[in-house]
Amino acid sequence: MAPLTERMQDYLPLLITGLWRTVAVSLLALILATALGLVWAMLRTSRNVWLERPARFIVEFLRGIPILVVLFYIYFVMPEIGIDLSAFQAGVIGLALTYSCYIGETFRGGIEAVDRGQVEAAKSIGMRHGKMMRRIILPQAVRIALPPYGNNMVMLLKDSSQVSVISVAELTMQGKMLASSTFDNMTVFTMVAALYLCLTIPLNIVMRQVELKMGKSR
Amino acid sequence: MIRFENVHKSYGRHEVLKGIDAEVEKGQVVCLIGASGSGKSTLLRCVNGLEDYQAGGIFIDDRKVDAHAASIHDIRTRVAMVFQRFNLFPHMTALENVMEGPAQVLREDRKEVRARAEEHLRSVGLADKMDFYPSALSGGQQQRVAIARALAMRPEAILLDEPTSALDPEMVGEVLNVLRDLADAHMTMLIVTHEIQFAREVADRVFFLDSGRIAEQGTAEEVLARPKSERTQEFLRRVSHLL
Numbered sequence: 501m502a503p504l505t506e507r508m509q510d511y512l513p514l515l516i517t518g519l520w521r522t523v524a525v526s527l528l529a530l531i532l533a534t535a536l537g538l539v540w541a542m543l544r545t546s547r548n549v550w551l552e553r554p555a556r557f558i559v560e561f562l563r564g565i566p567i568l569v570v571l572f573y574i575y576f577v578m579p580e581i582g583i584d585l586s587a588f589q590a591g592v593i594g595l596a597l598t599y600s601c602y603i604g605e606t607f608r609g610g611i612e613a614v615d616r617g618q619v620e621a622a623k624s625i626g627m628r629h630g631k632m633m634r635r636i637i638l639p640q641a642v643r644i645a646l647p648p649y650g651n652n653m654v655m656l657l658k659d660s661s662q663v664s665v666i667s668v669a670e671l672t673m674q675g676k677m678l679a680s681s682t683f684d685n686m687t688v689f690t691m692v693a694a695l696y697l698c699l700t701i702p703l704n705i706v707m708r709q710v711e712l713k714m715g716k717s718r
Numbered sequence: 719m720i721r722f723e724n725v726h727k728s729y730g731r732h733e734v735l736k737g738i739d740a741e742v743e744k745g746q747v748v749c750l751i752g753a754s755g756s757g758k759s760t761l762l763r764c765v766n767g768l769e770d771y772q773a774g775g776i777f778i779d780d781r782k783v784d785a786h787a788a789s790i791h792d793i794r795t796r797v798a799m800v801f802q803r804f805n806l807f808p809h810m811t812a813l814e815n816v817m818e819g820p821a822q823v824l825r826e827d828r829k830e831v832r833a834r835a836e837e838h839l840r841s842v843g844l845a846d847k848m849d850f851y852p853s854a855l856s857g858g859q860q861q862r863v864a865i866a867r868a869l870a871m872r873p874e875a876i877l878l879d880e881p882t883s884a885l886d887p888e889m890v891g892e893v894l895n896v897l898r899d900l901a902d903a904h905m906t907m908l909i910v911t912h913e914i915q916f917a918r919e920v921a922d923r924v925f926f927l928d929s930g931r932i933a934e935q936g937t938a939e940e941v942l943a944r945p946k947s948e949r950t951q952e953f954l955r956r957v958s959h960l961l
Contacts, residue, residue, distance in 0.1 A: 620805060627822070631823070
């Protein structure tokens with residue numbers, strides 16, 4: 501076998517392509533999941549039961565299904581009803597749907613943790629619901645929800661490896677293919693793990709900094 | 719300007735307001751006193767629709783207050799409120815707290831709003847605290863910011879729900895002084911308070927509430943110095959240690 505450094509140099513380009521694919525899947529899924537999660541949170545904290553109940557049902561429903569099954573469903577079942585998605589699209593949507601529920605619950609927790617007196621104070625100066633949410637409640641809820649949201653981010657990034665099962669050529673998938681063609685399992689999967697850490701560790705550090713900064717201004 | 723006509727309110731089967739009839743005239747300071755649970759805070763909160771009521775009517779300049787109608791937003795811009803626990807917006811500075819209503823709700827010119835907000839903060843003695851966040855202010859200072867926030871709406875009346883009850887004793891005075899100034903300027907105020915001495919001093923009228931009814935109302939002198947109702951006499955005896 502070639503020396504270790506040489507082998508690593510051989511593997512690296514393929515793994516880096518996978519890494520970028522992982523970043524792309526995660527980032528797109530995060531953006532979608534955050535937007536959708538915000539929608540779930542707004543609906544679930546609404547006083548209107550016709551908004552609250554369906555939202556609660558959808559969230560409970562999605563949360564009860566394993567992410568792999570969600571991915572299979574979107575990738576294999578949707579084409580049967582005429583919705584053809586690429587593996588990449590299906591992966592992003594599956595991750596986003598699943599994580600929108602976790603993120604939505606995180607946001608809801610944040611909104612509900614804001615003191616009732618804030619709602620009354622906002623109302624007492626004549627604010628309507630929408631503006632009160634935007635100007636008073638959400639800015640405070642975000643601070644409360646930020647640490648768990650950061651956890652969700654890291655978990656989503658790691659769970660993006662699941663989309664390898666529907667053949668998205670992200671980092672885990674690339675690793676698996678490299679390993680099965682070279683039988684150099686130890687080197688390949690150690691590199692894969694290290695590359696994931698290259699993403700998750702800086703992410704954790706950034707989140708901690710943001711938390712510290714936000715904590716100061718209150 | 720604020721008229722109560724046979725106001726009834728209940729929480730489920732528990733009736734908290736059992737027919738309130740009263741009137742607050744423009745420029746008057748009215749103090750609501752009574753034991754806890756007598757319904758005085760509830761009555762106050764009905765005036766700007768933070769609570770609804772089931773029967774009767776509350777009228778502000780002949781406009782009926784309905785907590786569930788769209789008109790409530792407009793009514794709230796004209797009747798400001800000060801809370802027991804201040805309820806300042808923690809993510810905004812004192813100045814931003816005071817500016818929020820006029821700038822965001824009334825959509826007035828930002829520059830003018832700012833100048834006026836600074837003026838209001840000066841008038842409550844907080845010229846040097848404008849850029850402080852609430853968490854960096856004492857209770858008394860926070861409550862004065864809250865009063866400035868109410869004033870910034872240029873309200874026709876201010877509702878104050880036990881404005882000094884959450885304060886350390888040494889800070890009660892600074893808040894009461896601000897309220898004295900407002901009373902002298904003939905701001906219409908409806909104040910729920912336990913400060914009998916203060917009520918005697920500033921109130922034009924006093925309502926004594928007892929289990930959901932106004933048991934006695936009249937001038938401060940009439941109700942507090944020469945109460946006719948037995949319930950009022952008993953209540954005043956019990957709180958007399960505060961004097």
